[in-house]
Amino acid sequence: MSAPAPHFPAPAVPESTPEPAPDLPGPAPRNGGRWPVLLLPVVALIPAVIAVLQLGRIHPDEVYQALEPAFWRVHGYGVLAWEWKDGIRNWAVPGVLAGFLKLAELLGITRPQGYRAVVAIPQAALHAWSLWAAYRFVARRAGPQGGELAALLVGLYGPVLVFAGRTLGESFSASFLVVAMEALDRRERTARAGLLGGAALGMAVVTRYPSAIFVVAALVWLAAAKRWRVLAFTCLGGAVVAAGLGVLDFATWGTPFHSFLAYARFNVFSGEAAARFGSDPPVYYVRPFFSAVPLWAWGAALLGLASLGQRRAVSLPLWCAAVYTGVLLTTAHKEERFLYPGLVLAVLAAAAPVAVFIRARAQAAARWGLAALAVGTGLGAAAFFPSTDLRADQFRAIVAATEGGDAHGLLIVNEGLWGAGGFFYLGQQMPWLTCDWPHDGAFQHAMRDRTFNRAVTFEDRALPELQAAGFRVARRIGRETLLIRD
Template sequence: MTDSAAVLFVPASAPAGESKSLAARYGVLCALLLVAAAIRLPLAFWPNINHNDEIYQYLEPAWRLLGHQGVVTWEWRDGIRSWFLPTLFAGPVALGDWLAPGGWGAFVAPRLLVSLASLSIVATAWHFGARISRAHAIVAALAAAVWFELVYFAPHTLSEPLTTALILPAALLLTGEPSRNRLFAGGALLGLAFVWRFQYAPACAVFVLGACWRDLRNAIALIAGGCAALAVAAGVDLANGSIPFAWLVLNIQQNLLHDRASEFGVAPPMAYIQLMSILWSGATLLMLMALRRGWQHAPLLIVAAIVNVAFHSMIAHKEYRFIFLSIPLLIIAAALGSADWVQLMRQRPGWRHWGLPVVCAGWVLLSLGLSGATYTMRHNWMLGTAEAKLATDLDVDPEFCGLALYGMHDPFLPGRGQLAIGRPVYSFYQDDPLVNGQLSALVQKHQREFNRIIAPASLAGELPPDFSKRTCALASHDINTCVFVRRGACDAFTTGPFGINDVLVRLND
């Protein structure tokens, strides 16, 4: 490691005139954490879903751990997912359902938990900056608190933001002059991060190498911490009746060797760079300028971010959330670089007291502008809200006794508004081998088993005449989707061959 690469890791004494009492110093940090919480926590109640995995890979498995029924996707049937995160979510899901029965509490409580977890990024940014100066600490923490991508992903129950909330503190612990205790704790956090999202291992390796580069003995405490975390993960697997880490072997086999993930779409290697430049829009050049200055303060953060993007760029199936770890790494490094401009402005007559407010205001205004500047972000903010509207329609419907999804491949609704829909859920989809071109006839045949249908408005003519349109919303892929209702009760409460889980098995989905 070069001397410049070690700059970030050497604790720096505050410049003259910047030493403050402990209470005053951390009072500002607490204020920034409160600001970040005030922005993030309300978003837990906003029914926005970035990806179905939030429900079907984490919350529904947590719901099933509590003894309830739920949708089972192919990942869980094939055993390629760890039970760690669903086990972690089971407590908040149970608490939320107890406080607000019917599903919404079980949906919101875990989102509040992950929103709070995201505050670790803000605290970490502060401490990285504090190694340089108080101004650097304030700018870095503020940027992490308000940056639109970090705010957007904060309430989503996905492995990427949760794992990032572990890796950033680990990076802080493993840099500077880490003690044995810090190395052990950092290794434990990286061990958990590996279990929660093993694809972040290459980026984590950057910090491991940074910690061991000058003293290989550091690896002993670091490895011990990692092994302790892996032992806990193995215990979780055993408690759920699984062979420890069998899911990891199967996941690599399915997604890396058999390329199963490519069935859900592929993108060229430069896709992440292109999307990042779109989301950052006109601020991209400014960010690059700040990162150039940030390199002298936080080279390993930038290297880890680049390694993470490069690794995921080699995988054909791409989703922006996959590289989420790189976003806070780059934002913190850029914020540290922009704080240098505060020092430069303080040297100019008339700007001595304006440098810090100007730079901080710049981060706030930039984030506010970019949060809705592009179609992509405006679309992201509204993802899932239409489905939530349809779910609410069912939730307040006292006559609802059975639901059929018609012409919809994605089982978004049963777990969307309420994790425990409490009624039979049927699925009628054209690609189902049992349909055999008779989709409309099958719905006619089974219509007495359900009295609500969710279907695209364009397929209304294929539904039984007893069903009439009630509530519509522009759902996923900008398809106008509606709830269709018929009067009367349901004759049966067995889903037969068209129960949603049976259909998913036949579709291998």
């Protein structure tokens, strides 16, 4: 198994010829026509376009662990969360985003939605790479057309459309994990495959430390499969990335691996994360899991049960997803977004048998119908996962409040500090406050201080009090009301 298999061009065969078994990868796939080259980038761009046009946030970390630190790096001001004071995060992702923010500044792009689009470029490219990897992974088992279907099943999977354009650690990490799964699945050029797979696993950890669980699971799988050469080069590729993290932490925090060790102490060994942010039983994940898994993935599970009599190994992405989900169930602090990387790998694993099944249908109408049904059911999962209110209209209202150059101070009503968009979405250095009720100190201060001449209120909370203080309604943006005081 450790020696690379010889590769010969696949001969032309009739469509009815059986495809390789889903867990037995064939030779490296050839391009299935122009579809991957022309349409795959379009599918990959959809999450970025949604995130830029919609704005909002799945979780405060989307702003305060990525966008706001990057803005601070470029402009010298911003809101830094406690993690950036205690050194519990590394500067890899904010550093890259800061570079693209600087590029936007050089290009004269100063509107928040404009430079948010520029910041989306590296993430969109990473997501496109992951969809290309999904295509190759499934094409080995189901042929080029099966790979094309898999790229659609993964790329148009509802949670992917929601998450893949968001600047969350889970989003970056999931893309790197898909790349790693495809690389470690290769049977040719095993040294290169191991180096790439190890580097991608390393980057998945750099962008999100809990993804170290996937690394351990992948190494165990390679050892169990006795793919020793791939395992060795995977460790080498990961070690190179780890060394880079050590250098980065030394340059930014003064000690190699400072952020990783601080993160482990806080979240794993001390129990502080559960004490500060709460803990939940394993049943917490039941509803989000079952609402996020598409029907065609359950169909893949049924196909797997039907083939239990055949000797087939568990695929690498399915194994990693199962191990990761099992660890999540035992972890005290739980959030829906934590499921996302495991869901993506599970969907990747399920796409292979589903593509084989659909391609085996004799009638073209049946193939097209089943493919459309699979894509549609996967797309529908976006309505249920995540269940978080994105507050997209609030972020659009904040951006609108600072247009025109006449805004000097902003009050955001019915929102807390960590739910707001930070200086990144204000786009300029100006005072801003958040509050919940008219009797809050921040609200009273803003009413007295005429510097605050813009206000945004969610669901019209404190609207009469704002109008009594001289504010007038300028625009309504969804559930938000934008007010101006002359």
